[in-house]
Amino acid sequence: MPRVHQNIPLRTVTATRYVTPFREGGSLPGLVEADDLGMYVLKFRGAGQGIKALVAEIVVGELARRLGFRVPEIVLVDLDPALAKAEPDEEIQDLLDASGGLNLGFDYLPGSFDFNPRVRDPGAELAARLLWLDTLTLNVDRSWRNPNMLLWHREVWLIDHGASLYFHHRWGPGWQPADEYRYDAADHVLLPAAGSVVEADRALRPLVLPALDEVLTLVPDEFLAADPAFDAPADVRAAYRAFFARRVERADAWVRALEDTRAARV
Numbered sequence: 001m002p003r004v005h006q007n008i009p010l011r012t013v014t015a016t017r018y019v020t021p022f023r024e025g026g027s028l029p030g031l032v033e034a035d036d037l038g039m040y041v042l043k044f045r046g047a048g049q050g051i052k053a054l055v056a057e058i059v060v061g062e063l064a065r066r067l068g069f070r071v072p073e074i075v076l077v078d079l080d081p082a083l084a085k086a087e088p089d090e091e092i093q094d095l096l097d098a099s100g101g102l103n104l105g106f107d108y109l110p111g112s113f114d115f116n117p118r119v120r121d122p123g124a125e126l127a128a129r130l131l132w133l134d135t136l137t138l139n140v141d142r143s144w145r146n147p148n149m150l151l152w153h154r155e156v157w158l159i160d161h162g163a164s165l166y167f168h169h170r171w172g173p174g175w176q177p178a179d180e181y182r183y184d185a186a187d188h189v190l191l192p193a194a195g196s197v198v199e200a201d202r203a204l205r206p207l208v209l210p211a212l213d214e215v216l217t218l219v220p221d222e223f224l225a226a227d228p229a230f231d232a233p234a235d236v237r238a239a240y241r242a243f244f245a246r247r248v249e250r251a252d253a254w255v256r257a258l259e260d261t262r263a264a265r266v
């Protein structure tokens, strides 16, 4: 599996052209061209999901990459709202107006389409590993209805991690990670294809915390400073780390629950 962009900060590019909206995306992502001539799927800081969704995209996307999954390159995109001048759609005008400054971009995979495990078997190991990752990160956005995986050059690419780490919408001063979190794997698109989650756990669990320290440094301070629950970006990073440390520490329990769900299904 590829290990690209490791140990390198996220690149920052400047948007030069707003090309078109992705109508299927709940957060109204847009396709933009940037000054490096790359095309990016832009997730706007001013979207209804808020900046925490962008933090979740970086933390989970970059963690996934370091655990061996394919994830489109993530870049920071500097946006001048004036780019929207030619845009006739008012909703998009408003979104760009609310999104001056740093946004998040994903390398656009041209010619990719939604991955459907009924059409192409992802393989028992990849399926189990992804089920494990989504449970670790509490990602509920990998259902049949909304698989958030793209097939590109015959490989599975992961997208859309903005709804994971949902606890950060509820945290406040004095927050502590819980011993258990609700996660319903029954709806996961890869549950029927998954092999042993115990094996996935054995392979991936030791990699999480070392990778996470690096991943948390990739999140811009500016995104974290916007969090009213904490005084400083370092405190927010410590809180994310505490979540993962507890989640890893408690993994035996949720891995067992995953295996039970898998056994009930097959």
Ligand SMILES: Nc1ncnc2c1ncn2[C@@H]1O[C@H](COP(=O)(O)OP(=O)(O)OP(=O)(O)O)[C@@H](O)[C@H]1O
Residues within 6 Å of the ligand: 022, 024, 025, 026, 027, 028, 029, 041, 072, 106, 107, 108, 109, 110, 112, 141, 146, 148, 150, 159, 160, 162
């Ligand atoms: N890197 C990419 N390359 C090509 N197409 C992409 C890429 N990222 C996203 N897309 C397309 O854009 C759509 C919306 O992206 P994404 O799921 O990340 O946005 P979202 O607003 O969180 O959507 P939703 O909440 O509806 O799942 C995807 O379903 C996919 O078709």
Ligand SMILES: [Mg+2]
Residues within 6 Å of the ligand: 025, 146, 148, 160
């Ligand atoms: Mg999506």
